[in-house]
Amino acid sequence: MTGAQMAAAARRQTTVIPRRSAGAAISDIVFRLMMYGAVGLAFVGLGAIIYDFAGDGLPFVDSSFLTRFPSRVIPERSGIQSAIVGTIYLMFICAVLVVPLGIMTAVYLEEYADRDRWQHRLVEVNIQNLAAVPSIVYGILGLAFIVRGPIGMGPVLLAGGITLSLLVLPVVIIVAREAIRAVPPSIREGSLALGATQWQTIWRQVLPGSIAGIATGVILALSRAIGETAPLLVVGAAVSPRFNPNGLDSAFTALPVQIVKWTQDSEQAFVQRAAGAIVVLMALLLIMNSIAIWLRNRYEQKW
Amino acid sequence: MISLTRTPSLRSRCEGAIKMALFAAAALSIVTTLAIIGSLTFETIDFFGDVGVGEYLFGTKWAPTFADASFGVLPLIWGTLYVSLIALAVAVPLGLLCAIYLAEYAPNRVRKVVKPVLELLAGVPTIVFGYFALTFFTPEVLQGLFGLHVDVYNALAAGIVMGLLVLPTIASVAEDAMSAVPASLREGAFGLGASKLQVAIRIVFPAALSGIVAALILGASRAVGETVLVLVAGGQGPSMSVDPGGSHQTMAAFIASIAGGDLPTGSIEYKTLFTVGFTLFAMTLLLNVVSIRLVRKYRQVYE
Numbered sequence: 001m002t003g004a005q006m007a008a009a010a011r012r013q014t015t016v017i018p019r020r021s022a023g024a025a026i027s028d029i030v031f032r033l034m035m036y037g038a039v040g041l042a043f044v045g046l047g048a049i050i051y052d053f054a055g056d057g058l059p060f061v062d063s064s065f066l067t068r069f070p071s072r073v074i075p076e077r078s079g080i081q082s083a084i085v086g087t088i089y090l091m092f093i094c095a096v097l098v099v100p101l102g103i104m105t106a107v108y109l110e111e112y113a114d115r116d117r118w119q120h121r122l123v124e125v126n127i128q129n130l131a132a133v134p135s136i137v138y139g140i141l142g143l144a145f146i147v148r149g150p151i152g153m154g155p156v157l158l159a160g161g162i163t164l165s166l167l168v169l170p171v172v173i174i175v176a177r178e179a180i181r182a183v184p185p186s187i188r189e190g191s192l193a194l195g196a197t198q199w200q201t202i203w204r205q206v207l208p209g210s211i212a213g214i215a216t217g218v219i220l221a222l223s224r225a226i227g228e229t230a231p232l233l234v235v236g237a238a239v240s241p242r243f244n245p246n247g248l249d250s251a252f253t254a255l256p257v258q259i260v261k262w263t264q265d266s267e268q269a270f271v272q273r274a275a276g277a278i279v280v281l282m283a284l285l286l287i288m289n290s291i292a293i294w295l296r297n298r299y300e301q302k303w
Numbered sequence: 304m305i306s307l308t309r310t311p312s313l314r315s316r317c318e319g320a321i322k323m324a325l326f327a328a329a330a331l332s333i334v335t336t337l338a339i340i341g342s343l344t345f346e347t348i349d350f351f352g353d354v355g356v357g358e359y360l361f362g363t364k365w366a367p368t369f370a371d372a373s374f375g376v377l378p379l380i381w382g383t384l385y386v387s388l389i390a391l392a393v394a395v396p397l398g399l400l401c402a403i404y405l406a407e408y409a410p411n412r413v414r415k416v417v418k419p420v421l422e423l424l425a426g427v428p429t430i431v432f433g434y435f436a437l438t439f440f441t442p443e444v445l446q447g448l449f450g451l452h453v454d455v456y457n458a459l460a461a462g463i464v465m466g467l468l469v470l471p472t473i474a475s476v477a478e479d480a481m482s483a484v485p486a487s488l489r490e491g492a493f494g495l496g497a498s499k500l501q502v503a504i505r506i507v508f509p510a511a512l513s514g515i516v517a518a519l520i521l522g523a524s525r526a527v528g529e530t531v532l533v534l535v536a537g538g539q540g541p542s543m544s545v546d547p548g549g550s551h552q553t554m555a556a557f558i559a560s561i562a563g564g565d566l567p568t569g570s571i572e573y574k575t576l577f578t579v580g581f582t583l584f585a586m587t588l589l590l591n592v593v594s595i596r597l598v599r600k601y602r603q604v605y606e
Contacts, residue, residue, distance in 0.1 A: 133339065134524075137583065259430050
């Protein structure tokens with residue numbers, strides 16, 4: 001066989017295996033470009049959002065903006081003290097309610113509940129569904145049961161706090177369950193074999209081993225709570241109050257509520273104050289998320 | 304030996320009490336669901352004592368606070384679906400492309416940057432998206448960059464920015480679904496000579512389909528229930544028009560706008576709040592239940 005014949009034979013053979021055609025190569029490139037474009041658009045979107053509120057709002061954030069109370073008439077003398085204090089109070093109420101309830105539910109579902117029973121499935125599907133119920137529906141629940149109706153405490157700080165707690169509780173439960181599940185069964189078996197009861201095992205082995213994951217979940221849930229607006233609007237947060245809440249039964253407002261009110265104002269100077277308040281809210285969220293990431297990296301158990 | 308026989312009885316009583324306490328915490332989630340359904344149902348039944356079911360479901364004019372009141376919910380449903388569809392038209396392609404990129408293409412180094420950015424986008428409070436849509440996207444992008452003749456409050460800006468808000472949800476759930484596809488399926492396809500694009504589109508995508516559909520439904524559910532973005536940027540005029548440049552009101556935005564005032568308990572406006580809330584809850588519940596079922600399905604196949 002001459003060289004040319006061998007080459008021709010080889011070429012015939014290679015045609016049996018489908019070679020990547022030019023068309024396939026092009027579609028591969030096009031698809032890659034589409035993916036880069038999609039990721040790029042998400043980046044650009046986030047960048048534009050930050051650029052927008054930071055550019056509008058940063059010039060207004062100074063000590064007098066942080067310490068003054070909102071004014072309904074003079075934007076220049078307006079501040080967000082009552083909104084910041086309200087948001088911090090709401091966060092504390094949420095933490096106090098959500099941490100024990102969330103962890104207890106997660107422990108029950110992971111350590112005690114019989115997975116094959118229908119009750120367990122019901123609770124599980126129920127929590128997943130609650131996590132996806134629109135936040136405004138929680139506001140309606142708060143309005144009908146807590147503000148008016150059976151409990152009837154009025155549009156006060158505690159009513160807002162309970163409503164937000166119910167809203168973020170499913171998030172805490174779901175994250176806490178994952179953290180508890182990540183503790184390997186061998187730890188539990190070792191503890192039980194040494195004579196510990198089930199609760200001793202949970203209290204001394206399982207919870208310490210999962211506490212970093214749970215704390216991360218709690219912080220993320222709280223940061224969701226302080227960014228929520230809709231339920232507080234329905235529950236009846238006060239409009240630009242010139243006082244701080246002085247107790248659980250006091251009228252209140254929160255940063256996102258103040259932002260909505262100012263964004264809806266027809267006066268441009270108030271809309272700019274909304275951007276200033278967004279800067280403060282985002283700074284608060286950034287701090288909380290940094291703590292969560294730090295906790296996750298510092299205390300995460302590797303089994 | 305005595306201690307061995309005595310302590311268990313005390314211990315087991317404690318253990319039983321702890322288990323009961325934990326169960327009570329878990330039961331709270333069921334109580335929450337029942338309270339939501341209860342609060343929505345009572346007032347809704349009351350509402351239909353005043354307004355016919357047919358008038359509510361098929362009426363084309365929504366003006367509950369006018370002197371000549373009209374209670375046709377179709378404009379609100381139309382507004383909700385219309386804004387959500389615009390949002391999904393943006394979020395579904397972008398979110399899925401991001402998910403495929405993260406699950407199949409991205410090197411670890413890039414993934415470590417892209418995932419936190421998407422998480423950050425998911426953590427931005429929705430009111431910030433609303434501010435962005437109103438003060439930047441409508442005037443600078445739609446009217447400025449593209450020269451469109453849209454109103455200050457319009458469904459297009461609200462919908463597109465909502466797409467940015469829903470994108471991380473879709474990307475994250477869809478990526479989880481695709482990452483759960485076993486490596487052996489990919490290896491088998493590569494062994495048969497498939498290209499990376501073919502593996503991603505023809506093997507991984509169909510194998511993860513139920514999870515991907517669940518991601519889309521979850522995204523749709525978020526879009527339907529989103530409140531303050533539309534409240535701030537979408538306008539407050541209920542409309543049946545197909546013009547995306549005009550104002551549209553959604554169900555959630557209506558609830559937030561009407562609940563801001565001091566509605567007297569038992570008034571017809573107060574009742575509409577719950578009836579519209581019930582309609583919204585029913586829509587999202589349907590979406591959530593389908594989505595939860597689909598997620599369970601793909602988990603069962605591969606874990």
